[in-house]
Amino acid sequence: MNQESRLRAHEGRAFEDILDGYFPLRESIRQMMDRQGFSRVWVTLQHAPIMNLKHLAPTDPVPLTLPKVYAGMIDFMSLTATQADATPALSGVGEWFWVDPSDRTALFPTSVRLGEPAFVRGIGIHADDLKTAGTRRDVAILHASASADLGAQVAQATGELGWTSCRAWGLGTEVSGVAQTKDIELSRALFGQGFDASTSPTIQRDTSSPTYVLLNTSSAHLNAEELEIALRV
Amino acid sequence: MISQKLNDQITQIGDGTPAGAVLRRYWQPAALVDEIKASNGVVPVNLLGERLVLVTDAKGELILATREASADEPAVHYPDPASISIVEGGPSYPTVAKQGIVFTYMGPGDPPPFPNFDCFRAPESHVFAFKGLWECNWLQALEVGIDPGHASFLHRFLQDEDPADSYGKQFRDKAAGTDMPMTQVLREYPRPDIEVEETDFGLKITALRHMTNGMTHVRVTNQIFPQAICIPMSREMIITQWHVPVDDNNCYWYTMFTSFSNPVDKDVMREQRLKEHRLPDYAPLKNRANNYHYNPDEQENLTYTGMGLDINVHDQWAVEGLGRIQDRTREHLGRGDAAIVRYRLLLRKAIKAVETNKENALLMHDTAGVEHIVGPLSNDAIAVTDDWKSASWQLDMKRREECPWDARV
Secondary structure: OOHHHHEEEEOEEEEEEEEOOOOEHHHHHHHHHHHHOEEEEEEEEEEEEEEOOOOOOOOOOOOOOOOHHHEEEEEEEEEEEEOOOOOOEEEEEEEEEEOOHHHOOOEOOOOOEEOOOEEEEEEEEEOOOOOOOOOOOOEEEEEOOOOOOHHHHHHHHHHHOOOOEEEEEEOOOOOOOEEEHHHOOOOOOEEEEEEEOOOOOOOOOOOOOOEEEEEEOOOOOOOHHHHHHHHHO | OOOHHHHHHHHOOOOOOHHHHHHOOOOEEEEEHHHHHHOOOOEEEEEOOEEEEEEEOOOOOEEEEEEOOOOOOOOOOOOOHHHOOEOOOOOEEEEEEEOOEEEEOOOOOOOOOOOEEHHHHOOHHHEEEEEEEEOOOHHHHHHHHOOOOOHHHHOOEOOOOOHHHOOOOOOOOEOEOOOOEHHHHHHHOOOOEEEEEEOOOEEEEEEEEEOOOOEEEEEEEEEEOOOEEEEEOOOOEEEEEEEEEEEOOEEEEEEEEEEOOOOOOHHHHHHHHHOOEEOOOOEEOOOHHHHHHOOHHHHHHOEOOOOOOOHHHHHHHHHHOOOOOOOHHHOOOOHHHHHHHHHHHHHHHHHHHHHOOOHHHOOOOOOOOHHHOEEOOOOEEEEEHHHHHHHHHHHHHHHHHHOOOOOOO
16 A cells, blocks of 8 residues: 555645525535635534525525525534535535424435525635645645554654644544434544644554545644634634 | 524523523623713613613612513613612622723623723723614624625715814724725725634624725724624724613614723713713614604715714614514525624524533633733724735724823733
C-alpha cells in the first residue's frame, strides 16, 4: 500500500458562508460550493429550520406560506458533499425533528429544503486542487486504520504533512446519505478535535479505512485571519 | 419561512416560554430614572408579560414588585401611582440604576455581571437615556436594527441637511473623516456587502458600501445579546438600544446616547424626543391610528417614507406594519439578511442551552470574563477599499484617545 493513498494533502481552507434557503439542501450546498470554488466540502449546520414540501419538484419554487405539517428543524448536522456532477452527493449524520413526528425517516430526505438561509462553517477543497505546483496545502484526507489508535494516526499524519497541529473531522464509518446520529456507531468519529504533530511510526491503512479530513492549524503557516477561522470551524 | 411553532419559539416571552427564559437570564431595562422623578418614586412597569411596580422597599432599595392588576388591563397600562397595590408574597425582582435606566433581573440564580460597554463606562454627563413604545413583538423591532441594508431605503433622505444642524439626530452628520453627509452615502450606495462576526457579546455587523473611486464606506454596528444593538449615531455619539418586551405584542425601545466628546445636552435631547412622544407611557405621537402623519408631498420631495425626519418613526412604521407578531411562515430571508440569520442562530443556541441546563454556554454568562468586554467598536468611516478594516479600527482608536473620559479598549 503506498503512502500517497493513505494520506494526501490538498489545496483548501476553512470557511464560513450562508446557505440560501428554500432550495433542496443539496442544491443550496451546490450553489455554495460553486460560489466558494470547492469540489468537496465538510460542513456543519446548527439550529436550521427545514421544510419538506413533498409535492414539489426540486426545481419548483416554494409557496408563499409554509403549512406547519411540513416544518421541522435541524438541531445539528455534519456532512460531506462531493461535487462529482451537477448535484453533489451528501453523506453525514445529524439530528433533526419534524412538527409532525410521523414524518420521521431514517435518512434525511433529499427533498428537504432549508426554511431560511443557514449559517455554515466548514472545510473545502478547491476545485482546481493539485493543478498548481507549489501552492500551500492546508487540508488533507487521511484514510486511517480502523484497528489502530486513531489519535496516534492523526498526530502522526500531522507530522508527516509538516504541520505542527491540526483539527480533524470524520465519522469513522461509511454512511450513505445523511443518517440520524443515534443510528450510527460514532465511537471513532471526530468533530473538529485538535491534535499536535508526532513522529511516531506510521500506521498503515487496512482494508476498512474510514476517511478523515485534516485541517492545518499551524500558526507558522496561517495568517491571523486564516487561523481564527480554522479554529472556529 | 418557518413554521408557526418555530416562530412562537423565538417570539413569545411569557413565563415558561423558550425565548422568555433566555431574556430572563439577562438584565432588562424596566424604567427610566426620569419616570421615578416624575411619579414620586412609584412607577408602574409592564415587562415580560408581568404587571409590576417600581418602589423603594423597607431597606431603602429600589425593587420591582408584582402589583394588583385586573385580567383585562390593557397591555400598556399606567395606573395612577397612588392607586397601585402590591401583591403580598408575589414575585419581586432586584434592580440596578445605570445611566438613566433602571435595569432588573427576572431570572433564576444570580444575575450576570454587566459588561464594560462604553455606555456604562462613560460619566453620567455623557449619557442620555430615553424610551418609546412600539406596538409589535420585540423580535421584529430588534431585527430591523441589525439589518444594515434598510437604512438606504427606509431612512432615505432626498435632500441633505446641513450637518451643523444634526445634533442629536441619526444619520444627519457627515461620515467620519469626510465632508460627505451620511444621507448622501446611504442614498447613493444602497446595496452594501455585509460581513457578520460572532463576538463575546453577540455580533459585529459590518456594512461595506463600495464607492466609485476605490473608496469604501464602512459602517460597523453591533448586536448585543440578547436584544440590544449598538450603532453609531454621529461622529460624536453612539446609540445603545434595547428592545424590551411589554408582552408578546408590544415592546419598548430603551436607548442610551453616549458621547465621546462633549457632555450630552440632555435638555435638547429630551425636548427633541418629547415632541414625538406622550407621557406617561412614552407612546409615539405618530402612530398607526394617525397613519404616522404620512405626507405624500414629503414623500415626493424629501423622505422615502413621507413620515417626517425622525428615523425612529420610519422604523416604527416598518416593524408595526408587519403586524403585532410578524408572520414568519410567509417570510423569505435572503443571504443579504446575514445578520438576522446569524442572530437567530445565537437565539436558538441560547434556547437550547437553557433547555439543557448549560447556562454557562450563554453569551456574557462567564462571570470572570464579562467585565473585560469593552467597546464595542461602532462607527462610520470612508476608507481606501483595500484598507477598510484597519481604517475603521484606527478611527475608533483616535476617537477613544481624544475622549475626555477613559474609553480605552
